[in-house]
Structure formats: structure tokens, C-alpha cells
Amino acid sequence: MHRYQADNLLHIPKMMCDRCVAALTSALHKLDGVARVEADLMARTVRVVSRHYQSALLRTLREAGFPAEPVLQPLG
16 A cells, blocks of 8 residues: 555546446445545546555456556656
8 A cells, every 4th residue: 555645547448327437436445445536437537546556446446347447647
């Protein structure tokens, strides 16, 4: 677990509706109860601010049935 929170942008191709968002948010909150999760259904992306490594977030989403890929963000 990180000591500091990190901002992660993840693409989730299988995220289609509000029920999907609720399910993946629930799974992420089980991993990190204070994680901030913001979903964009149109872009099928989720921004997660968490103290956990990105690999743990990706594993949690995969196990919940929502395989995800990191979206590279420009620096600066």
C-alpha cells in the first residue's frame, strides 16, 4: 500500500451502465474504503484516487469482472 494517495485513470471496456459503475465502485471500496472513484460512462474510464498500487486496483477490477487498462496521462 502506498503511503500517499495516487491518481489513476483506467479504461474499462466492459463498463456499460450505472450498475457496472456501482459494482466496480463497491469492489474498489472493499480494497480501499477511502478511495475516490469517478466514472465517465461515455469514455468508459474511471479515475481512482487510492493509497493502493495501481496493480492492486487492476487486480481488484479484474476479479470483479471488469478488466481494466491504465490510461497514460501527459506529465505537467
